Amino acid sequence: MRNLLHPSAKEVAFTKWKRAIILIEKQRLADQLLLNKYNGMIYMLTNRVNRMTYIGITRRSMSKTFKAHYRKPAKRESLLSRDIEGYGYKQFSIKHLATAIYPEHIDELKELLLKQENPYYNYTAKS
Numbered sequence: 001m002r003n004l005l006h007p008s009a010k011e012v013a014f015t016k017w018k019r020a021i022i023l024i025e026k027q028r029l030a031d032q033l034l035l036n037k038y039n040g041m042i043y044m045l046t047n048r049v050n051r052m053t054y055i056g057i058t059r060r061s062m063s064k065t066f067k068a069h070y071r072k073p074a075k076r077e078s079l080l081s082r083d084i085e086g087y088g089y090k091q092f093s094i095k096h097l098a099t100a101i102y103p104e105h106i107d108e109l110k111e112l113l114l115k116q117e118n119p120y121y122n123y124t125a126k127s
Contacts, residue, residue, distance in 0.1 A: 040058070040100045041057070041059070042098045043065060043095060043096055044095045044117065045080070046093050046094075048092065049087055053121065054122055055110065055117060066092075098113065
């Protein structure tokens, strides 16, 4: 019968090895997520009132990007900026669409999503 209070040296070594592998894997995944974040993320802002959308690229967190849209709305020149000011930022939602594995692919990925989603705010000219 196995003694659970006093594991064998083999069991202790296996447990330490297993913990080390798990720790290395967690660190690798965290590094990969961090790397991908700085390569760029594509997000979509949606106006909840009229369902119009905007697709953009960021290398910052989603919350910082969203705050930047409603705190410094591009001198109120674009339709998106005027709508954020008019409807209020609480009427807009932000959603993560994609993350680039390599930074040179982010613009290509955005173009594909622009064709697929056809966001209204991206195609309206500044007035």
